[in-house]
Amino acid sequence: MIKLLRLELRKILTYKTFWVIIGLYFxxxxxxxxxxxxxxxxWVTNMNKQLPIPLPHITLYFFPDIWQNLAFFASIRxxxxxxxxxxxxxxxxxxxxxxxxxxxxxxxSKNQFLxxxxxxxxxxxxxxxIILKLGIFILGITHxxxxxxxxxxxxxxxxxxxxxxxxxxxxxxFFFGFMLRNTGLAIAIFTLYVIIIEPVLSGVSKIPSLHxxxxxxxxxxxxxxxxxxxxxxxxxxxxxxxxxxxSVSITDCLIPLLYSAVLIGIVFFVMAKxxx
Amino acid sequence: METVLSIQEISKRYGRIQAxxxxxxxxxxxxxxxxxxxNGSGKTTTLSMILGLIRSDSxxxxxxxxxxxxxxxxxxxxxxxxxxxxxxxxxxQNLRIIxxxxxxxPADIDRVLxxxxxxxxxxxxxxxxxFGMKQRLAIASALLGNPDVLILDEPTNGLDPxxxxxxxxxxxxxAKEGITIILASHLLDEVQKICxxxxxxxxxxxLFDGDVSEVLSIxxxxxxxxxxxxxxxxxxxxxxxxxxxxPGPEKFVVTFLGKxxxxxxxxxxxxxxxxxxxxxxxxxxxxxxxxxxxxxNQ
Numbered sequence: 001m002i003k004l005l006r007l008e009l010r011k012i013l014t015y016k017t018f019w020v021i022i023g024l025y026f027x028x029x030x031x032x033x034x035x036x037x038x039x040x041x042x043w044v045t046n047m048n049k050q051l052p053i054p055l056p057h058i059t060l061y062f063f064p065d066i067w068q069n070l071a072f073f074a075s076i077r078x079x080x081x082x083x084x085x086x087x088x089x090x091x092x093x094x095x096x097x098x099x100x101x102x103x104x105x106x107x108x109s110k111n112q113f114l115x116x117x118x119x120x121x122x123x124x125x126x127x128x129x130i131i132l133k134l135g136i137f138i139l140g141i142t143h144x145x146x147x148x149x150x151x152x153x154x155x156x157x158x159x160x161x162x163x164x165x166x167x168x169x170x171x172x173x174f175f176f177g178f179m180l181r182n183t184g185l186a187i188a189i190f191t192l193y194v195i196i197i198e199p200v201l202s203g204v205s206k207i208p209s210l211h212x213x214x215x216x217x218x219x220x221x222x223x224x225x226x227x228x229x230x231x232x233x234x235x236x237x238x239x240x241x242x243x244x245x246x247s248v249s250i251t252d253c254l255i256p257l258l259y260s261a262v263l264i265g266i267v268f269f270v271m272a273k274x275x276x
Numbered sequence: 277m278e279t280v281l282s283i284q285e286i287s288k289r290y291g292r293i294q295a296x297x298x299x300x301x302x303x304x305x306x307x308x309x310x311x312x313x314x315n316g317s318g319k320t321t322t323l324s325m326i327l328g329l330i331r332s333d334s335x336x337x338x339x340x341x342x343x344x345x346x347x348x349x350x351x352x353x354x355x356x357x358x359x360x361x362x363x364x365x366x367x368x369q370n371l372r373i374i375x376x377x378x379x380x381x382p383a384d385i386d387r388v389l390x391x392x393x394x395x396x397x398x399x400x401x402x403x404x405x406x407f408g409m410k411q412r413l414a415i416a417s418a419l420l421g422n423p424d425v426l427i428l429d430e431p432t433n434g435l436d437p438x439x440x441x442x443x444x445x446x447x448x449x450x451a452k453e454g455i456t457i458i459l460a461s462h463l464l465d466e467v468q469k470i471c472x473x474x475x476x477x478x479x480x481x482x483l484f485d486g487d488v489s490e491v492l493s494i495x496x497x498x499x500x501x502x503x504x505x506x507x508x509x510x511x512x513x514x515x516x517x518x519x520x521x522x523p524g525p526e527k528f529v530v531t532f533l534g535k536x537x538x539x540x541x542x543x544x545x546x547x548x549x550x551x552x553x554x555x556x557x558x559x560x561x562x563x564x565x566x567x568x569x570x571x572x573n574q
Contacts, residue, residue: 007376015364098360105327106377106417107350275330 004116005123011090012120018086025082026131029074033135036060036073061143064154068231068245070136071158075165075228077194077221083124083166084173084194088186091117091177101276110271114178118264121170129163161227161248168224168256175263178271194221217255220263224256278305279341280425280456281326286335287480288321295321297480298335303425303458303473308451310467310488311460313477319460320357322477323429327354340424350378353418354427359410363403367394367413370402371420380421388416392446408439415446426450429460444470498541501527501554511548527554 012018037060048054060069073079094100094113103113136159146152173190180186202216216222229245245252281303288296296318303309311319324330326337328349339348361370371385389395392412397405405413411431418426428447432440447470451457461467467474468488475485502508508528512518517536522529538555545552 003376007373010369010373010376011362011365014369015362093362097362098358099362101329101356102360102417103373103377104329104346105349105352105354105356106374107346107379108377109328109346112346273331275324 001115001119004112005119008116008120017089021082021086021089025079025086028079028082029132030135032073032076032079033070033139036069059143061139063140063144063146063152064156065231066136066140066144067155067158068228070139071132071162071228072231074132074162075225077225080166080169081191081194083128084170084190085187086124087117087121087170087173088177088190089183090120091174092181092183092186095181096183104276110276111268114268114271117174118171121167121174125163125167125170128166129159132162133159155247157247158228161252164248164253164256165224165227168260169221171260171263172220172224175267178267198222220256220259223259227252227256279303280305280307281337281339281458282341283322283326283337284335286322286325286332286337288318288325288330288333294480296325296332299477299480299482300335301475301482301485303456305456306454307473308447308457308459308471310471310474311458311477312462312464312467312474314462316479317462317477318480319462319477320429321480323354323356323427323458323460327352327356327427329356351424352427353420353423353425354429355411355414355418355431356427356429359414361402361410361413361417364401366399366401367405367416368398370413371417374417374420378421384421388419391419392416393442408435408442411435411439411443415443419450423455425456425458427458430462431459432461432463432466497529497531497558498538499527499554499556499558500530500541500552502545502550502552504550507550511545511550515544529558 037058040060041057044055044057060066094103100113104110108116140152172194176186176190176193180189198219198221202219202222204210205212205215205219217226227248231245279302283299283301285298285300286296287294287298299318299322311322313319321330325332326339326344328344328346337344340351342348362373365373367389368385371388372382374380375382375385386395386398389398392415394409394412394416397409402410402413411434415428415431418428431447432443435443444466447457447459451470457470459467459471471488473486474488476483500508500512505526505528509521509523512521512528512530515532517532517534519531519533521531538557542552542555
């Protein structure tokens with residue numbers, strides 16, 4: 001396993017495109033997290049000019065809520081698309097350069113090749129999660145008055161929750177990469193699906209007369225993004241009768257994990273059947 | 277003799293085209309085995325099947341007497357079609373990946389780079405290489421870790437004459453070390469120069485296989501002309517290697533069995549008192565050879 005991961009790193013670490021996209025990702029992620037409070041509060045200030053009872057300004061960076069708040073911002077699909085594009089490029093490159101053929105001829109089995117890509121996805125998800133966790137911890141420590149240890153760790157379940165969410169999202173991009181094999185096509189169709197097709201499907205499924213119930217919760221991207229829910233304004237949520245998520249439960253992770261398993265299964269099956 | 281590769285009736289069909297049709301053959305240790313056939317005769321498809329890239333529709337093959345797995349491929353060095361490497365990695369980094377997959381020591385990388393005359397470019401990215409250098413890197417990667425078998429698919433395709441000569445020299449050198457070589461080529465001349473054994477393919481079918489000297493024993497033909505053409509023909513028929521003759525007013529086109537060269541022929545006629553005014557060797561195209569092989573086959 002370590003051998004496969006090392007091989008994957010040899011292919012990536014000197015690849016400029018990888019670093020450019022990773023750089024852009026962290027830039028967007030960091031600025032999203034840092035600017036979120038500013039943007040929301042300026043919006044609140046604007047709204048308050050028209051409202052009889054002013055809304056309170058929010059704070060995103062207090063323990064323990066910071067874990068959920070920032071895990072949610074990190075799960076915005078426009079930001080998640082960056083690591084997904086990296087995964088797609090690294091997979092479709094192997095087809096474009098025909099290096100998958102060379103790898104197999106040299107002595108890799110197709111399953112080992114797929115496993116090496118999955119290990120990379122696992123490692124990338126883990127690294128991003130750890131960096132996010134550290135970032136949140138630092139922001140939290142510098143912004144809140146910590147009174148007890150339990151206050152800091154109460155909502156940390158959102159971190160493993162984010163990990164599952166990211167992993168599933170990247171497995172979906174892994175699926176698109178291996179099915180389409182062409183970089184431009186895979187990125188275009190994946191992005192189209194994540195940003196337009198699924199939101200539209202989800203919107204349509206919510207039309208009451210269609211009686212589709214909770215279908216939108218079961219669409220793959222939605223199902224994974226739902227692991228970390230919309231965090232703040234609990235008052236508003238209570239009024240609207242929505243569930244208030246206080247921690248990530250195993251059941252929240254079940255559907256995305258099931259999707260991951262099925263998509264991975266399909267990729268292994270198709271690759272075993274198809275010629276390279 | 278130890279069998280390295282044994283193929284039993286493998287077939288592959290692409291839609292209406294039967295790319296490989298019940299092909300069987302054995303390759304033994306130490307052979308330089310040529311897979312000869314025109315473009316589209318199923319050479320690359322055959323190699324792709326025995327290297328695990330495409331699945332055969334039927335039939336089977338074994339490597340080193342065992343069921344083929346990725347482990348058996350680690351003992352094979354191969355150059356298939358175009359050289360495929362990561363363009364943004366250097367020659368060395370690319371070979372490092374190959375060494376990792378094959379479980380071979382990275383210390384061998386410099387040796388194969390020197391062997392293929394790429395050592396001075398080892399730190400340059402693959403994408404900066406000329407086609408000839410890319411091809412040599414592919415050969416370097418195939419040689420990495422001293423494979424038991426070397427598979428080369430049209431190794432001189434697209435190279436300039438100097439590149440072709442370099443690669444052929446290299447192959448002959450490797451063959452001398454006793455490494456089994458399987459070489460696919462559409463160039464009769466190449467197979468004749470390099471191989472000890474040959475299988476001739478056409479439309480996915482094996483027409484013939486055996487020793488190169490046996491299979492390709494018919495020599496090229498000659499154009500012969502002299503002052504007294506009427507004396508030429510009876511004399512020709514007395515030549516021990518004479519095969520056939522196409523008469524013409526000023527010159528004959530004559531085919532001989534086995535190897536014969538112009539000087540030998542000239543001497544033969546000179547001894548009989550005939551001075552040739554025209555002697556020219558006619559290179560036979562592969563197509564003509566095929567027709568003959570087909571004809572013999574029927």
